[in-house]
Structure formats: C-alpha cells, structure tokens
Amino acid sequence: xxxxxxxxxxxxxxxxxxxxxxxxxxxxxxxxxxxxxxxxxxxxxxxxxxxxxxxxxxxxxxxxxxxxxxxxxxxxxxxxxxxxxxxxxxxxxxxxxxxxxxxxxxxxxxxxxxxxxxxxxxxxxxxxxxxxxxxxxxxxxxxxxxxxxxxxxxxxxxxxxxxxxxxxxxxxxxxxxxxxxxxxxxxxxxxxxxxxxxxxxxxxxxxxxxxxxxxxxxxxxxxxxxxxxxxxxxxxxxxxxxxx
Numbered sequence: 001x002x003x004x005x006x007x008x009x010x011x012x013x014x015x016x017x018x019x020x021x022x023x024x025x026x027x028x029x030x031x032x033x034x035x036x037x038x039x040x041x042x043x044x045x046x047x048x049x050x051x052x053x054x055x056x057x058x059x060x061x062x063x064x065x066x067x068x069x070x071x072x073x074x075x076x077x078x079x080x081x082x083x084x085x086x087x088x089x090x091x092x093x094x095x096x097x098x099x100x101x102x103x104x105x106x107x108x109x110x111x112x113x114x115x116x117x118x119x120x121x122x123x124x125x126x127x128x129x130x131x132x133x134x135x136x137x138x139x140x141x142x143x144x145x146x147x148x149x150x151x152x153x154x155x156x157x158x159x160x161x162x163x164x165x166x167x168x169x170x171x172x173x174x175x176x177x178x179x180x181x182x183x184x185x186x187x188x189x190x191x192x193x194x195x196x197x198x199x200x201x202x203x204x205x206x207x208x209x210x211x212x213x214x215x216x217x218x219x220x221x222x223x224x225x226x227x228x229x230x231x232x233x234x235x236x237x238x239x240x241x242x243x244x
Contacts, residue, residue: 003164003186003209004141005231007243008221009036009111011214012053015235019084020060021051022091023102030106032237037103038111038213041096043124048072049096049131055117059083061093068117096128100135109142111211111233113168114152125155132160140164144211146189153183166211172199177206187211192224192232200227218242 013025014032021039029037040053045068052075057063061078063070072095081091094102103110112132116124128145136143145156146166153165166187167180171194180188187209190199195212203210213233215221221232221239232239 002141003144004109005209005211006035006109007225007231008034008239009038009211009231009233010034010237011038011233011235013037013039014237016216017237019081019088019091021053021093022080022088023094023098024081024088024091026099026102026106026108029237030108033240034108034237036109036111036231038113038233039099040113040115041124041128042067042115042117043120043127044072044075045069046071047123047127049124049127050075051094051096051099053115066117068120096131097135100131104139110139110144111166112143112145114145114147114149114156116147116149116152121149121151122155125149125152126159128152129156129159129163132163137162144187146187146211150179150183153185157184167208170194172202177202180206180208187230189213189233192220195224195229197227200224200229204228215239 010029012020014029018025018028041049042052061080063078080093081088140162144164144166146168148168165185166189167185168189170191188203189211192212192215209230211231215232215234216236
C-alpha cells in the first residue's frame with residue numbers, strides 16, 4: 001500500500017514546544033494537529049532501541065558519556081525534560097516500543113530515523129527492523145524508515161521489506177537517484193536549505209516523494225509545497241494551520 005503522507009511532520013515530536021524525542025512531545029504534537037511525527041532511534045549498551053538523537057548524553061538530558069555505553073535501565077532513569085523547561089522535569093527517554101505504543105494510541109504515523117552510534121549501524125538497523133516487524137505489521141502504510149547511513153537502509157530493505165524507506169541526505173549529491181533506487185526507497189529526504197525547485201522536480205521525475213527538513217518558517221514552507229514537496233518536517237506547530 002502507498003505511503004499516506006500529510007503536509008507537515010512533527011520533528012522529534014514537536015521540538016519547539018516540548019523536549020525532543022519524548023512521549024509528551026508526541027502527545028503535544030497530536031494536540032497541535034500533527035498526524036505524523038519524526039523521531040530518532042539508537043541502541044543502548046544492552047541493545048534496547050530507544051529514542052535519542054546525539055551519540056553523547058547531556059544536551060537533552062542530565063546524563064554524561066556515550067549513549068551506547070549505558071544500558072536501558074540507566075538511560076531510562078535520566079531526566080529528559082528539565083533541560084527544556086521546568087514543567088517537563090521528570091520526562092524520560094522512551095524505548096522504541098513505548099514510542100510505537102504512544103503513537104499508535106494517538107493515531108500518529110511515524111518517520112522512524114535509524115540513528116546509529118558510530119560502529120553500530122548494522123545492528124541498530126537489525127533491531128529496529130525486528131521491532132517494526134513484531135509490533136507494526138498493520139502500520140506499513142503509516143511508517144517510513146529513514147537514515148543517513150546506507151548500511152541501515154540496506155538492512156531495513158532485507159529485514160523489514162514491507163516498510164517504506166526514505167533516503168535521508170544533506171543535499172542531492174552525485175548518485176543520489178541510483179542509491180535511492182537500489183535501496184528501494186519511496187521518498188527522498190533532503191535538507192531544505194540547499195533545496196531548489198529544480199531539485200524537487202528531479203526527485204518527482206525520478207518517481208520519489210519529497211520530505212524535507214527542518215522547515216520552521218511558514219513562507220519557506222509554503223514555497224516548498226508550491227514547488228511540489230510532499231511534506232515538510234518542522235519543529236513549529238503553527239505550520240499545521242499555515243499549510244492546511
């Protein structure tokens with residue numbers, strides 16, 4: 001079944017108004033009118049897939065050291081909300097399974113970015129694929145798996161072939177079309193800053209959908225949509241109404 005997209009996708013939940021990659025962020029995204037959210041999945045030391053963007057702890061929580069060097073129990077005790085605002089103190093780093101359950105309950109579709117720590121690309125993609133197969137067999141039209149790491153998408157293609165894949169990139173470098181085709185991707189996800197109308201047309205003409213990140217200005221978002229971009233990934237809940 002084809003990918004059922006909306007024009008706006010909440011970045012790491014709704015990062016302008018809630019701590020990123022948290023269940024509260026997903027709840028606030030749903031309240032703001034998002035029907036899709038994007039988030040990052042990384043493995044703990046004991047290979048539990050959890051939501052986190054940075055290889056190092058500390059920016060979005062009160063931890064220290066490398067994320068992948070600590071087990072899920074220790075990571076789950078960290079405060080992942082106080083850094084954003086006092087009202088979010090006590091927010092936790094969720095597991096991928098908890099994120100899926102939360103999004104399912106809220107009716108949110110998911111852009112799952114495989115975000116491996118260095119040296120863990122293949123195993124992270126394997127665990128993400130196993131989790132999707134086990135927990136989401138009925139959601140294949142509402143999930144797209146993306147990654148900057150080609151190895152991750154190769155594993156996802158082999159291990160979770162029923163789920164859509166997105167080719168995530170900073171810009172359209174030479175060979176992007178062949179790479180996206182080889183990986184069986186349905187969409188291309190470039191950074192919006194270097195994106196041009198001609199590049200959007202090239203993506204469309206190659207048969208891919210275009211999702212672009214991270215667009216927080218409503219005028220830029222409207223321009224991108226006018227060019228033919230299918231969805232903008234944004235921190236800003238105001239874009240839901242602006243692009244309705």
